[in-house]
Amino acid sequence: xxxxxxxxxxxxxxxxxxxxxxxxxxxxxxxxxxxxxxxxxxxxxxxxxxxxxxxxxxxxxxxxxxxxxxxxxxxxxxxxxxxxxxxxxxxxxxxx
Numbered sequence: 413x414x415x416x417x418x419x420x421x422x423x424x425x426x427x428x429x430x431x432x433x434x435x436x437x438x439x440x441x442x443x444x445x446x447x448x449x450x451x452x453x454x455x456x457x458x459x460x461x462x463x464x465x466x467x468x469x470x471x472x473x474x475x476x477x478x479x480x481x482x483x484x485x486x487x488x489x490x491x492x493x494x495x496x497x498x499x500x501x502x503x504x505x506x507x508x
Contacts, residue, residue: 417446438481445480448491452477454457455495 425432435442450460452473459473466487476483476491485499492499 418445418448428456441479441481444483444488445477449477449479451492451495451497457495462491462494463483466490 421435425435442467452459457465459470459477463470463473476487485501489499
């Protein structure tokens with residue numbers, strides 16, 4: 413999945429100057445959204461179906477996939493479970 417993400421990011425950076433400029437600032441939220449979308453698509457589940465499974469609406473799923481800022485861990489865990497996945501968190505050394 414990471415290879416797909418890296419290819420997607422490289423394509424967007426080449427195509428959109430604003431995306432490239434603001435990429436680092438929003439990268440983590442963006443990455444979460446892309447990972448959610450890829451997991452949903454790999455599971456063969458539509459946004460509508462996922463929304464029904466976790467008892468929300470399609471707009472919430474779209475927002476998660478396109479702007480995953482400030483998403484509660486409980487919501488991420490519900491989505492993961494609905495897609496047959498497990499949410500895993502990791503603390504790593506800072507690059508700065």
